[in-house]
Amino acid sequence: PLAIRREDYVAPAWWIDTVDLTFDLDPAKTRVLNRMRLRRNPDSVGGPLRLDGDELNLARVLVDGQGASFRMEAGQLVIDNLPESFELEIFTTCCPVKNTKLMGLFVSENTFFTQCEAEGFRRITYFLDRPDVMASYTVTLRADKTAYPVLLSNGNLVDSGDLPEGRHFAKWVDPFRKPSYLFALVAGKLVAREQRITTRAGRDHLLQVYVRAGDLDKTEHAMNSLINSVLWDEARFGLPLDLDRFMIVATSDFNMGAMENKGLNIFNTKYVLANQATATDADYSNIESVVGHEYFHNWSGDRVTCRDWFQLSLKEGLTVFRDQEFSMDLCADASARAVKRIEDVRVLRTAQFPEDAGPMAHPVRPDSYIEISNFYTVTIYEKGAEVVRMMQTLVGRKGFEAGITLYFKRHDGQAVTCDDFAQAIADANLDSDLSRLLPQFKRWYSQAGTPRLAAHGHYDADARTYTLRFEQTCAPTPGQPLKLPFVIPVNLGLLDASGRELPLQLDGAADVVRGTRTLVLTESAQQFTFVGVDAEPVPSILRGFSAPVILDFDYSDAQLLTLLANDPDPFNRWEAGQRLALRSALKAIDDSAAPDAPVLDTAYIDAMAAVLRNPTLDAAFKELVLTLPSETYIAEQLPVVDPQRIHAVREAMRAQLATALFAQWEAAYDENHDTGAYTPDPRSSGRRALAGMALTFLCLAARASGDTVWPGKTLQRFKDAGNMTDRFNALSALVASGHSLAAPALARFHAIFKDEALVIDKWFSLQAGSPDRGGDVLPLVKQLMKHPDFSLKNPNRARSVIFSYCSANPGAFHRPDAAGYVFWSERVCELDAINPQVAARLARSLDRWSKLAEPYRSAAREAIARVAAKPDLSKDTQEVVNRALA
Numbered sequence: 001p002l003a004i005r006r007e008d009y010v011a012p013a014w015w016i017d018t019v020d021l022t023f024d025l026d027p028a029k030t031r032v033l034n035r036m037r038l039r040r041n042p043d044s045v046g047g048p049l050r051l052d053g054d055e056l057n058l059a060r061v062l063v064d065g066q067g068a069s070f071r072m073e074a075g076q077l078v079i080d081n082l083p084e085s086f087e088l089e090i091f092t093t094c095c096p097v098k099n100t101k102l103m104g105l106f107v108s109e110n111t112f113f114t115q116c117e118a119e120g121f122r123r124i125t126y127f128l129d130r131p132d133v134m135a136s137y138t139v140t141l142r143a144d145k146t147a148y149p150v151l152l153s154n155g156n157l158v159d160s161g162d163l164p165e166g167r168h169f170a171k172w173v174d175p176f177r178k179p180s181y182l183f184a185l186v187a188g189k190l191v192a193r194e195q196r197i198t199t200r201a202g203r204d205h206l207l208q209v210y211v212r213a214g215d216l217d218k219t220e221h222a223m224n225s226l227i228n229s230v231l232w233d234e235a236r237f238g239l240p241l242d243l244d245r246f247m248i249v250a251t252s253d254f255n256m257g258a259m260e261n262k263g264l265n266i267f268n269t270k271y272v273l274a275n276q277a278t279a280t281d282a283d284y285s286n287i288e289s290v291v292g293h294e295y296f297h298n299w300s301g302d303r304v305t306c307r308d309w310f311q312l313s314l315k316e317g318l319t320v321f322r323d324q325e326f327s328m329d330l331c332a333d334a335s336a337r338a339v340k341r342i343e344d345v346r347v348l349r350t351a352q353f354p355e356d357a358g359p360m361a362h363p364v365r366p367d368s369y370i371e372i373s374n375f376y377t378v379t380i381y382e383k384g385a386e387v388v389r390m391m392q393t394l395v396g397r398k399g400f401e402a403g404i405t406l407y408f409k410r411h412d413g414q415a416v417t418c419d420d421f422a423q424a425i426a427d428a429n430l431d432s433d434l435s436r437l438l439p440q441f442k443r444w445y446s447q448a449g450t451p452r453l454a455a456h457g458h459y460d461a462d463a464r465t466y467t468l469r470f471e472q473t474c475a476p477t478p479g480q481p482l483k484l485p486f487v488i489p490v491n492l493g494l495l496d497a498s499g500r501e502l503p504l505q506l507d508g509a510a511d512v513v514r515g516t517r518t519l520v521l522t523e524s525a526q527q528f529t530f531v532g533v534d535a536e537p538v539p540s541i542l543r544g545f546s547a548p549v550i551l552d553f554d555y556s557d558a559q560l561l562t563l564l565a566n567d568p569d570p571f572n573r574w575e576a577g578q579r580l581a582l583r584s585a586l587k588a589i590d591d592s593a594a595p596d597a598p599v600l601d602t603a604y605i606d607a608m609a610a611v612l613r614n615p616t617l618d619a620a621f622k623e624l625v626l627t628l629p630s631e632t633y634i635a636e637q638l639p640v641v642d643p644q645r646i647h648a649v650r651e652a653m654r655a656q657l658a659t660a661l662f663a664q665w666e667a668a669y670d671e672n673h674d675t676g677a678y679t680p681d682p683r684s685s686g687r688r689a690l691a692g693m694a695l696t697f698l699c700l701a702a703r704a705s706g707d708t709v710w711p712g713k714t715l716q717r718f719k720d721a722g723n724m725t726d727r728f729n730a731l732s733a734l735v736a737s738g739h740s741l742a743a744p745a746l747a748r749f750h751a752i753f754k755d756e757a758l759v760i761d762k763w764f765s766l767q768a769g770s771p772d773r774g775g776d777v778l779p780l781v782k783q784l785m786k787h788p789d790f791s792l793k794n795p796n797r798a799r800s801v802i803f804s805y806c807s808a809n810p811g812a813f814h815r816p817d818a819a820g821y822v823f824w825s826e827r828v829c830e831l832d833a834i835n836p837q838v839a840a841r842l843a844r845s846l847d848r849w850s851k852l853a854e855p856y857r858s859a860a861r862e863a864i865a866r867v868a869a870k871p872d873l874s875k876d877t878q879e880v881v882n883r884a885l886a
């Protein structure tokens with residue numbers, strides 16, 4: 001398949017002004033009548049009309065009411081010799097019930113849904129399926145009234161009524177022009193939670209959350225999250241809801257999390273449904289951010305959209321930034337905000353950093369792609385959000401808000417580029433570093449790879465100065481051998497030996513800053529000298545993770561312990577603990593001569609005990625500090641990766657923490673396990689998280705000592721729990737320790753929740769992700785795939801078993817006998833025939849194969865080559881495996 005290149009962008013030869021769609025919905029054969037008004041784009045290079053289409057049956061093409069001659073070329077419908085403006089009528093049919101790709105129009109549990117981003121609309125009708133073609137839509141839905149009583153599309157309902165033969169219709173008009181990827185329809189038996197709100201601007205709106213009848217009791221949190229989102233966007237950025245009616249609809253068959261169709265957001269049930277019996281604190285928190293994310297797209301995506309798909313981060317990076325800020329602003333205190341920041345950075349470093357160092361590395365604004373669905377990545381989303389965050393750091397919060405206001409004023413109703421966004425933020429802040437450095441700053445959009453920032457400190461006692469020297473480098477990535485220096489904002493503080501913050505005065509500058517100062521790096525090597533420093537300080541560098549870089553600083557253990565105990569910046573406090581743990585892990589991995597020696601030293605254990613005992617720290621923060629760096633994160637720090645060695649060392653560290661801190665775990669459990677009436681707020685979720693962690697370590701310690709008390713208590717907790725978080729944490733503790741009580745608890749869990757699909761996903765996922773003991777997980781995974789509840793066609797279920805094993809359980813997946821890789825290659829091929837997007841995501845599990853030690857490396861390569869050799873492989877999966885092998 002051919003690559004699409006950013007530099008080849010040309011404006012469309014035709015504009016579509018209006019689209020009038022009539023659907024006769026039938027699962028086996030849906031008829032689509034598409035009437036459009038088109039006109040030639042005078043600013044284009046010209047040419048015939050080329051409409052995209054995919055898996056459509058074409059019945060009729062009329063130009064101004066007359067049969068027209070057309071040809072088919074590479075799946076496109078091509079019409080020559082057209083007048084300057086005309087009406088085009090196209091009649092097609094498609095088969096939603098056979099649509100297992102879940103792109104275009106599909107059926108899930110007897111309900112019709114659509115998914116059009118990025119290129120799904122062409123599976124509904126022939127169209128200029130590109131985001132810079134924006135049109136006004138009128139949609140009429142016709143269907144059997146008993147089977148499909150609810151008929152929804154974008155915008156406002158303007159007409160509805162009965163039709164002969166038990167059918168009915170609904171007509172919707174969207175008051176806003178939009179690209180085809182934001183089109184949506186839903187038809188089925190659904191019920192809605194409804195809420196009317198009046199916003200600050202004094203406008204009334206109807207908010208609706210549509211679900212299946214039995215799920216209405218799980219919609220309160222999604223509705224509250226939606227209300228909070230509406231209020232927040234108006235308060236923080238002055239962006240009001242622009243529709244009378246805003247709908248969310250949940251489906252259990254969905255390739256991604258959710259979709260921001262104008263006024264009719266479609267969601268994976270996972271990000272809508274929650275009550276305390278079925279959803280964990282993490283589910284509640286994810287629902288809040290995904291509901292927020294999709295709602296915020298109403299401006300950053302829908303009102304102002306992307307000119308082409310290379311600009312995807314224009315809407316995704318900005319909207320992730322906005323949803324992160326939303327969740328942060330909802331936090332009651334600074335500690336909860338820091339916890340949220342640490343969680344976001346953990347995602348970036350464990351998922352995006354490896355992507356940026358692997359075969360799929362691409363800039364935030366990619367230069368080419370074969371299949372755009374493969375570029376809905378952590379780089380576009382999470383790194384894109386970090387780029388926006390750096391802009392905010394450089395212009396300040398108020399300056400950033402002014403920039404956002406200018407961006408929407410300048411570009412409302414347009415399809416624009418990442419350059420347009422950066423320019424608007426800079427233009428609203430003309431005296432800022434961002435404005436001064438804009439062309440260089442934009443390298444964050446054009447250069448892939450994670451910059452490495454090496455820092456060295458030098459203290460001059462005579463001159464009472466402290467000099468920090470920085471050197472930045474960025475390794476080559478596919479197609480980009482050389483990188484130019486980035487603009488890197490480094491938030492910095494200096495602490496004295498007892499952990500107190502020092503005043504910061506740069507040499508030659510008059511101002512003295514107490515607390516954090518932002519240094520702006522622009523050169524490959526650069527240094528900053530601070531004056532009036534009485535003793536060698538401990539630098540707290542990159543506070544709050546102010547740039548997406550890898551920071552190397554040769555901290556002594558004592559310095560890290562000082563930061564861990566005292567840094568006023570909670571991010572760097574946590575980071576110091578991670579650095580200490582990582583250091584021990586890397587040493588032990590390297591030291592194969594003493595495989596059974598204790599990994600963690602007394603100083604670290606004592607520091608962790610102090611964290612657990614510290615009454616001024618929140619439980620959520622303690623839980624993060626006590627969580628060891630993941631196996632994936634550890635692997636990224638090594639040139640050659642032996643996954644089994646990493647797994648063994650990390651398990652040894654966990655066992656050590658379990659026994660050495662036994663008394664502290666008991667105390668942590670006692671102090672935190674009773675959180676009273678359930679609310680999913682950060683404070684009580686943090687306490688449940690720490691109590692859950694304590695149970696896991698207590699069961700792990702019991703495994704070593706043979707104690708039966710804690711496993712027994714854990715089982716009792718599992719049985720008595722008043723909410724899913726406590727119940728699932730107890731079950732996980734039993735499963736993670738490999739205790740014999742795990743099996744009956746799992747059976748009981750399944751029996752209780754057999755009718756709750758999202759809970760059964762957890763049941764599958766917990767087992768497929770459980771720690772491997774002698775290679776027992778792969779046979780279990782194979783057995784789970786034979787379970788009557790398993791289905792490869794349902795993406796959530798496939799992810800809960802196959803992804804939990806292949807992508808989230810490295811210790812079980814990377815087997816010396818290569819059986820994990822064989823399993824992976826079979827599943828990728830099987831899934832590819834059903835749903836290429838899901839298959840291509842699974843194909844990414846072996847992205848980092850070339851770093852593996854033997855025998856894993858050769859076996860992994862062989863497995864990838866086997867997938868690549870499969871005839872009829874989708875272009876989605878081909879792109880991933882071919883890049884892996886390149």
Ligand code: HT7
Pocket residue numbers: 115117118255256257258259260293294297316373376837
């Ligand atoms: N903008 C949405 C992207 C999306 C998507 C893309 C490809 C295939 C299926 C999809 N479903 C949703 C999601 C978002 O970022 O809000």
Ligand code: ZN
Pocket residue numbers: 293297315316319
């Ligand atoms: Zn998004």
